[in-house]
Amino acid sequence: MCKEARLPAIRILPESLANRIAAGEVIERPAAAVKELVENALDAGARRISVSLAEGGIAAIEVADDGAGIAAEELALAVQRHATSKLANDDLVRIATLGFRGEALPSIGAAARLAITSRPRQAACAATIRVEGGQISPLEPAAGPPGTRVLITDFFFAIPARRKFLKHPRTEADHAEAVVRRLALAAPSVAFHLEEDGRTLFDLPAQDPPTRVAALLGPDAASSLIPLSAARGAMRLTGFAGPPALTRGTAAGQFMVVNGRPVADPVLKVGIRVAYRPVIAEGRHPVAALYLTLPAEDVDVNVHPAKLELRFRDPAAVRSLVIGTLSQALSGAIGSGAVPLPTRPPLSLRPLPSALAGSAPAGFAEPALPLGGLPAARVVTAAAPDAMPSSEHPLGAAVAQLFDTYIVAVTGEEELVLVDQHAAHERLTHEKLRVQHLEGGVRSQPLLLPQVVDLPERDAARLVAYAETLASLGLVLEPFGPGAVLVRALPAALGTPEPAPIIRDLADELAESGEETALATRLDAVLARMACHGSVRAGRRLSQPEMDALLREMEATPRAATCSHGRPTFLKLSKADLERFFSRR
Ligand code: ADP
Numbered sequence: 001m002c003k004e005a006r007l008p009a010i011r012i013l014p015e016s017l018a019n020r021i022a023a024g025e026v027i028e029r030p031a032a033a034v035k036e037l038v039e040n041a042l043d044a045g046a047r048r049i050s051v052s053l054a055e056g057g058i059a060a061i062e063v064a065d066d067g068a069g070i071a072a073e074e075l076a077l078a079v080q081r082h083a084t085s086k087l088a089n090d091d092l093v094r095i096a097t098l099g100f101r102g103e104a105l106p107s108i109g110a111a112a113r114l115a116i117t118s119r120p121r122q123a124a125c126a127a128t129i130r131v132e133g134g135q136i137s138p139l140e141p142a143a144g145p146p147g148t149r150v151l152i153t154d155f156f157f158a159i160p161a162r163r164k165f166l167k168h169p170r171t172e173a174d175h176a177e178a179v180v181r182r183l184a185l186a187a188p189s190v191a192f193h194l195e196e197d198g199r200t201l202f203d204l205p206a207q208d209p210p211t212r213v214a215a216l217l218g219p220d221a222a223s224s225l226i227p228l229s230a231a232r233g234a235m236r237l238t239g240f241a242g243p244p245a246l247t248r249g250t251a252a253g254q255f256m257v258v259n260g261r262p263v264a265d266p267v268l269k270v271g272i273r274v275a276y277r278p279v280i281a282e283g284r285h286p287v288a289a290l291y292l293t294l295p296a297e298d299v300d301v302n303v304h305p306a307k308l309e310l311r312f313r314d315p316a317a318v319r320s321l322v323i324g325t326l327s328q329a330l331s332g333a334i335g336s337g338a339v340p341l342p343t344r345p346p347l348s349l350r351p352l353p354s355a356l357a358g359s360a361p362a363g364f365a366e367p368a369l370p371l372g373g374l375p376a377a378r379v380v381t382a383a384a385p386d387a388m389p390s391s392e393h394p395l396g397a398a399v400a401q402l403f404d405t406y407i408v409a410v411t412g413e414e415e416l417v418l419v420d421q422h423a424a425h426e427r428l429t430h431e432k433l434r435v436q437h438l439e440g441g442v443r444s445q446p447l448l449l450p451q452v453v454d455l456p457e458r459d460a461a462r463l464v465a466y467a468e469t470l471a472s473l474g475l476v477l478e479p480f481g482p483g484a485v486l487v488r489a490l491p492a493a494l495g496t497p498e499p500a501p502i503i504r505d506l507a508d509e510l511a512e513s514g515e516e517t518a519l520a521t522r523l524d525a526v527l528a529r530m531a532c533h534g535s536v537r538a539g540r541r542l543s544q545p546e547m548d549a550l551l552r553e554m555e556a557t558p559r560a561a562t563c564s565h566g567r568p569t570f571l572k573l574s575k576a577d578l579e580r581f582f583s584r585r
């Protein structure tokens, strides 16, 4: 054997350094610490958990529970790395608790200032242990009720490099609230209290699952959720599906719980997406709360530091249970009429009212022979409409509306044009809003009656925080107590839509885009959302002048070939295309 001289020696890292490295993985932001502490409380059998945050958790996080507590002589052990009471028989295959790695408390103690005060139910008094930047102080006697109270202050004070990556307290608070919300959905029988800077965000008593889901998903969801229940082998899926009419701009309304653990697992996400794909618009996200239980040995939770993703032994079976159950619930809903899905009219061309005949462009013949039982269709002359030279009017003249959704037009070059009326109008509205905004402010139109819109408190607060910016976009609102805003005006270009869906969508948009996104991009996203609501919907019957006006406006508008989401707004088939299709060439 030969010797290599200058290789660095391999060494085992000191405990304190290992803890700081683990802290970076397990506790990447205050919300992650909140998650670990609440999970510990649930593992300890708490019936009531209260969480309070100061400055988004950066200044302080306190989690108090009435669970089993930690014996004074074990407190020093609890803050050691890889110390856990939860893997009694070294069994990584059947994990029944939320925690099991024994990493959270030492990681938090390495990154911040940690104080744990605990009293087991049968003990006469409590004890406190402190860990600050990895330094453990001796136990102190303390007073307190049975249970455990954990206080974290000065997040990441000991890891300045990490501290720089923390976002604005409001963003950190949003993440922390989302975490508590998910855990509260996962454990409905436990009472949850959440407060932030002294303000109560929610205070939920022990509840049955439907009540808890309704309380957390908001009033618009609560009344329309479709209950689910299905089993396959040892797997059981329960929960609630939102109807297709209830969609959100983001996936923030989707909750997945596997064996009591809130997850964001791709197998389940794909299942939801596939089941809803046929019934909701692309780019929209359904609302759903899924609870899956299966034998612990059929799922590995030990694949992701935050345990958000799982490894199912049979992912295909899980996916098919989710898709099958949701699809059935959704189709049942259509049959029962519980869901206001637009019903598809039979394939037919709708004749234009004859009152419009006078306004028809040159080239239209007088029409409309009823074809024995079939709906009459407006007939177009073989000659091109001369008044519509296609150089000037590449989208031609409207000749019919299909399914109250598509405009059929014909150009002077013998081309057939199909226009998706909603997609097209959405783009026109978006561009109109964009131009007004660039020119110094979107024109707004006061509502005849200012309208109150109820929404989760955090969303209301966020909208109010953006009130000035929204006003420059034509949307005037003000606070209306906690959990509501008063809408006074909307952009004039939107016409007269219902304010509530717009407001809820904007709240989602603002929550989603966060401060990470450039302001200009965020404002444009807000304009796009508003445009969507202010536009002619699929399903609205248009008169011929309305259709022609839309075509002319499209021709005059930049980017009109795609809607704000990038989908095409129209389709053009030349006479040659048709001839090829019918093998005439
Ligand atoms: P893990 O949860 O993976 O076991 P932690 O570092 O989160 O690791 O906690 C270490 C141990 O401290 C736990 O196994 C548990 O015995 C004890 N513990 C932590 N928090 C609580 C609590 N709120 N109530 C009772 N025991 C707790």
Ligand code: MG
Binding pocket: 036, 039, 040, 098, 099, 100, 102, 104, 105
């Ligand atoms: Mg834990």
